[in-house]
Amino acid sequence: MNLSLKTIISTLVLSLTFYSFTNSASTTKRGIDFYNGTYQEALEKAKKEKKLVFIYLYANWCGVCKSLKKKTLRNENVGNFYNKEYISLALNGEKGEGAEIAKSIGLQSYPTLLYLDGGNGRILNRISGFKSPIEFINLGKIFTQE
Secondary structure, three states: OHHHHHHHHHHHHHHHHHHHHHHHHHHOOOOOOOOOOOHHHHHHHHHHHOOEEEEEEEOOOOHHHHHHHHHHHOOHHHHHHHHHHEEEEEEEOOOHHHHHHHHHHOOOOOOEEEEEOOOOOOEEEEEEOOOOHHHHHHHHHOOOOO
């Protein structure tokens, strides 16, 4: 009886420890918190919050896009900076609103990174390709006070 009680208690403690660890890890925000609204809503939100707008245009088949997302956009330092200074949108450049924006700017390659004035949507900068976290943060700082 004691052996099975010890086993039950050990299993319970391990389960609670694992649950606590996975639960806290899943609620910890890492990387850029992309806005879940439309382009126009993002502009309005940025204007209201006195922020800039960052748009990440990607394609599902793009290997460089996947690498940028995994190594840079999910980076904690990148997220800390961009979440503070920008309203960020991730848009598939081949579908819906993303395709409209891609066409309007004459998109030539993926990924394309757009930095916009939050007040009027004017393009401040347009960059293509992979950027390391530090390069990415430095690109974002060009238009901020930080």
